Amino acid sequence: MTDERSSEPTDDERSESEASGGAEPAVAGDENDTGEENDPDDEFTIADFHDASQQEGRPVLTAAAVSRALEISQEQAADRLEALAENGDLERHAVSTDPVVWYPSELEDLTDRERVVVFPKRREIIVDRPDQFTRAQLSQFAHLADANGEQGYRYVVRPEDVWGTPHDSFDDLARTMRQALGQRSEDLEDWVESQWDRAHQFRLVTHEDGYTVLEAQSPEIMGNVARQKLDEEHVHAPISETEDWVQEGSEAAIKRILYEAGYPVQDHRELESGEELPIDLEVRLRDYQRTWVDRFAEAGEGVFVGPPGSGKTVAAMGAMAHVDGETLVLVPSRDLAQQWADTIVEYTSLEPHQIGQYHGGRKEVRPVTIATYQIAGMDRHRSLFDDREWGLVIFDECQHVPSDVYRRSTHLQSKHRLGLSASPIREDDRQTEIFTLVGPPIGTDWEALFDAGHVAEPELEIRYVPWGDDEQANAYGSADGQEKYRIAARNRGKVDEVRYLLSAHPDSKALVFVDYLEQGRELSEALDVPFLSGETPHHERRRLLDEFRRNERDLLLISRVGDEGIDLPTADLAIVASGLGGSRRQGTQRAGRTMRPAGGALVYVLATRGTREEDFARKQLQHLGRKGMTIREQTVDREDERSR
Structure with missing residues (x-):
């Protein structure tokens, strides 16, 4: 029988190696090549250390890193670092992988209070122990890229973050930035201001005769951008050097095209508000x-x-x-x-x-x-x-x-x-x-919602399961491409693992997810539980879900139809038997079925040991780790499970 899928299948980690000796000589044409060697007697200040930190992308440096950044020998770098330490500007710490690392004295109490380090050239902000106010301010102009890395919370300021900021003027935005960073970063502010200007070059307005007009701030921006990107499908004709008459119904396309060109459009059209409909909200918002x-x-x-x-x-x-x-x-x-x-x-x-x-x-x-x-x-x-x-x-x-x-x-x-x-x-x-x-x-x-207790952070564990029989293992070895993933996803050894996890959590309300209809039917028979899929009539789906909500049923087996097409009830336990090869969004949706204010939820993701499914599971869940969720990995030993 041919398997049916219930939907479509579906950072760079920078590796830095520490130099053990002096830096390589400057190359002709390098912007740092002045034609003169660095004088070892030149004054070395904490500002120079910060410049090296900026170049290396981290606040804690070895002497080798300083020598590389400043193009001096490692011995010279060590001497200068020692001098700064004697003045109280730097602290040192011995670690296992390097003789000594150095960091500014002001970072000595990092473990006790919030610290913010800005890297304007990379437009990154590293924050250790940010409070709720700082998070709220950062969220207005920056994207949280990593919430559980070794360098703390890593925010990135992207063009779209500046374009969508809820401020009426750049001065207001700059004030928010300074409140969040605790300092003024001129280089970062200059870049943000340039993006602010880009976001205010075009706007859609309603002409007094009722049609839509695209306006530009200048004839140059209209001619060099809009009139190069748009054609007769989008605009009828120019009205002036800075105005074009828009084709009815092409507004969304114009906004998309100019956005992709780096110029978001401000929509100031006088659209109708529709008939008045008084609505009162009868619940208090958080x-x-x-x-x-x-x-x-x-x-x-x-x-x-x-x-x-x-x-x-x-x-x-x-x-x-x-x-x-x-x-x-x-x-x-x-x-x-x-x-x-x-x-x-x-x-x-x-x-x-x-x-x-x-x-x-x-x-x-x-x-x-x-x-x-x-x-x-x-x-x-x-x-x-x-x-x-x-x-x-x-x-x-x-x-x-x-x-x-x-x-x-x-x-x-x-x-x-x-x-x-x-x-x-x-x-x-x-x-x-x-x-x-x-x-x-x-x-x-x-992470802020987890910390505040509004949403419970589930415990997420990837479990690497052995093959259930030699037939499937041999078939995997001889298969190619997508067929390999399909065989691994349907590993019959997962049936035993699902049974084991359900028995290990006998009092939990559980959702078991599968990607393949035939696999769902097999699990349904093995567990004696209904399988809710796209083939299930709507009235039957609603009955099963209502029973689960009313605690009349404590286990449901669900296909991809449960990812987004229905609002699943809250569960204490989610087991993903297959389906992490589809998309990062799918991993979010399935893990999210346990994210409610009540804590103690568990999510298990099953992947066949030694197959491509292992890599799929790790990659598709990485972004959840960056959002603050803790992810564990466990290799299943079937004999150990049977002895428990």
């Missing part, structure tokens, strides 16, 4: 959710980014209450449409008759309408959505928006646009399109 809503209110658009369980849906209802207008919610499946409808009734003042669903099972257009992306993108249904003036369009699981199937739904125009995503990453690297088609990212770093 502080970070309120911040999300406030930032959305300032910009009029954005993408709420946070881990599963952080309350993005409730925050979206806070945005609905702010807009107070008719709302269209786009979701990947009819199951999510029903769950949205139920949640809106539960958490807002809206009544069921004000909420409609539009998908393969129901066709209702009401003040709040929840539709599937597929339906909203079809020509025969588009007029129903185009003819209504929506005050807000919400794109749930908006990481799908750049795909060709879902992109058409973004042509629907409204005054406010909001996306929701736990992990807006795509294996085709088109994630930047999410922010051009919907809005800039708005979120709180995962």
Whole structure:
């Protein structure tokens, strides 16, 4: 039988070697080559040490690293470091891999208080023990790239972070930067200001006659950028040296094209707000959710980014209450449409008759309408959505928006646009399109939510499982390409491992994930538990999920349909029997099924020992480690398990 997949399959680590002797001679043409040798008697100050630290990319240096950075011998470097230490500017520490490492005295108490080190040339910020205020300030202009590395919290300032900052002026942004960094970094501020300027070169406005105009800050930027990138599909004709008449319906494409060229477009069109619809939120937002809503209110658009369980849906209802207008919610499946409808009734003042669903099972257009992306993108249904003036369009699981199937739904125009995503990453690297088609990212770093107790950090363990029989092991050895991964993923030895883990946690509510339908059926028979897949009728899916929520059932076996198409109930235990070869986003979704305020959750990822699945599992979970989650690895010994 041919296996069916329930969905599509799917940093650089810098290695630094320490020189054991002096630096290589300068090469002709090198910007540091002055034609003169360094005088060993030249004054060496703490500023020189910081320059070397900047060049090496870390605040703790060996004498070899200083000699390389300053192009002096290692002996000269050691003498100068000793002199600074005698003056109290440096401290030294002996370690096992190098004779001595040196660091500024001001870093002596790093273990006791927050410290921030800025590397402006790399646009990186390393923070040790940041407090909540610092995190909140950094999140307004920088991206948390690594939350558990040896160098502490590593933030990177990317162009898109500056483009999406919620500040009205560069002076306001610079003030936030100085508060977060505790200092003024002129080089970094200069670069950020250049990106701020790029983000304000173009804007879309509404002409007094009702059509849309693309405006540029200068004739040069219009001629050298916009008129080089856009054609008759996007604009009718020039109106002036700095204005173009926009083709109706091409606004989203113009924003995407210019964004990719490095010039995000400010959208200042006078879009209709739709019919007024008073909405009261009947639940108190957490502080970070309120911040999300406030930032959305300032910009009029954005993408709420946070881990599963952080309350993005409730925050979206806070945005609905702010807009107070008719709302269209786009979701990947009819199951999510029903769950949205139920949640809106539960958490807002809206009544069921004000909420409609539009998908393969129901066709209702009401003040709040929840539709599937597929339906909203079809020509025969588009007029129903185009003819209504929506005050807000919400794109749930908006990481799908750049795909060709879902992109058409973004042509629907409204005054406010909001996306929701736990992990807006795509294996085709088109994630930047999410922010051009919907809005800039708005979120709180995962580690902060873990520390505050809003979301429980699950314990995640990769378990390397032996083959269940020689037949599959031999088949793997003779297979090629994707077939190797498929055989490893369906290793029958995983059945015993799932049984063992379930028996080791007898009181847990568990979700078991599989990627292959045939594998799911085999596990369903072996465990005597229902298998919830795309083949399961909608009414049956809902019954099984409701039983799990009501604690009438403590185990569910789920295919890829559970990754994003339905809102799975919270579990204490998640076992990923197969499926980590698909995407980083899938790993986030499955691990996230245990991320709720209650702690103690466990996630086990099974990978066949000695196969390509090992590498897949490690790589696809790396980004979760960078978000602050602890990841362990364990090699399974079947004999040891049987003796327990």
